[in-house]
Amino acid sequence: MIPSLFISHSWPMLALEHNRYTEFLERLAAAYPAPKAIVLFSAHWESEVLTIGSSDDVFETIYDFGGFAPELYTLKYPARGSTAIAAAVRDAFGSKSIEARLDSRRGLDHGVWIILKRMFPEADIPVVPVSVHPFLPPERQLAIGEALRGFGDDNIFVVGSGSIAHQFGFGMDPAMVRRKSMEFEAWIIEKTEQRDIRALLDYRKLAPHASFAVPRPEHFVPLLIALGSGGDAVEPKTLYREQDAEWFGRVAFQFYT
Template structure:
């Protein structure tokens, strides 16, 4: 049995870094032995919920630019699984959620960067799913609910994104987190722990500094997808709350 997770996937540099956060992810991966991984990536946006559909090795996608050459040589050669993808399709269909198969798409850095630290052998099948960033938190939660119980079958569901993600709010020399970023995360944590979906649905109006923390929601919505997929009788747990560049959140939660 495995839980559902929300993982702050960090910057692309995390792929080659050995630091406190990469060490955390490495240790986190050792807690679980999933037979498959289902991961919603903030870096794949689609109005129709899309999922990778192949049994072949998934391409490692470098969806970033201007980084050192070594960042384009990394491979994360995990295979897909059409068997697991079909299970997902059926679950979404049962809730009236339309899906689309993507047979050629690989893993973008919203998936493989964190997975490279968590499961470095790349020997676990991975199915990546898209996000629709402009659906409400309640709608995201509903999508996630289609996957409830997969953890009982040792299928690990991950929402990969970042709660505080604003490229205009980075402080490379920062040694302490920006208080506004922490205050936003603390509000989110409080209401996620309560499973207060009504308040979370209104985070833009209720959460402190919300529009600064979330100028665009694509990195934020994987939190609600992961929350919906988890055990409703389990109190959500904070696994990590650290920050890079002062305001890039590495918040991770277990559901």
Template sequence: MVPALFIGHGSPMMAVQTNDYSRFLGELGQRYKPKAIVIFSAHWESETLELTYTDGVLDTVYDYYGFPDEMYQVKYPAKGSVDIAEILEDRFKRNGVQTKRELKRGLDHGSWVALKHMYPNADIPVVQLSVHPYLSPKEQYRIGRALQGIGADNILVVGSGTTVHNLRWFFPNASEPKAEAVQFDDWIIDKVQKRDLESLDRYTELAPHARLAVPRPEHFVPLFLAMGSGDENIAPIVLHRSYDFGTLSNLCFEF
């Protein structure tokens, strides 16, 4: 049995860095050894839920620009899994969630950066899924619920995003997190641990500094997909909390 996870996937540069957060991800990967990984990536947006559908090696997608050359040499050659994709399709269909197969897309950095630290050998099959950023938290949670119990089959569900993600509001030389980022995450942690979906659904009006922390929701919604995928009878756990550049949150949950 494996839980569902929400992972802050951090900056792409984390792929070639060793720090406290990358070490945490490595330790997290040692804790769980799934037979397959299902990961919702903030960097794949679509109105219809799409999923990679192949048994072949998934391309390492460099969906960023202006980074050092070494960032375009990193490879994460995980294979996909048609069998797992079909299990997901069946679960989503039974729960009224429309899906679409994607035959060519590889893993974007929303997936492979964290997975490179968690499972560096790339020896676990991965199915990546898209997100629809403009569905409400309740609707994201409902989509995630289609995967409840899949951890019993040793399939790890991961929501990959960031709770505080504002690229116009970061401070490269910051040594401490900004108070606004901390206050937003404090509110999120409290409501998630209480499973207060009513408040979470209204986070834009209730959470402090919500518009500053989440100017666009694509990185935020994987939290609710992961939350919905987890065991409703188990209290959510904060696994890690840290910040880069004063605001970029590395908050991680286990569900």
């Protein structure tokens, strides 16, 4: 059995950096049995209907960012998909009356390949990317994850890729941005470790600086999805925490089914 994970994908340069976080991601993959496949919800793929990447071919590597080192745009992550696993994901959603569709054309955005390149550099594990609808209610995000409970029993990783706080703070006082983001992040980590579902679902009202730290929820909802996919028999575990410059932190959680 392998767990569900939430992983901060940080920024695109993570694919080129060598630091504590990249070392952690490289160790993380080795901590579990080799997965049959990876089902990954990316903050950088949004759609009103949940969309599942379905292909048995090598995915295109998408460079959905700009202004970074030229070397970054030469990197590839030639992972194949799995139509069989994609169909299983769609069927799991359907069994819970969650509308979903398959897409055979989209490649892997940086919310997917940046972290997988550090965890599985050989790109030899089938990947099934899944979009997020950031404006569904938190309860619905949790239910999306719950639909995939038990995938870990079949050695399939369910991963949410995003960020807890995602406030860049352009034109703001960096110290203020850092303080508010860290206070929000600390609250979310505490409630997640306690598996306080009620509080997390109402984070907009209860968490300090929530509207500031999460001006738009696309990076936050992968956490709720990953949390939902884990069961309640084992408490969630914070695997990694590090504040990234003055903006938002690098955090990883583990949720066992």
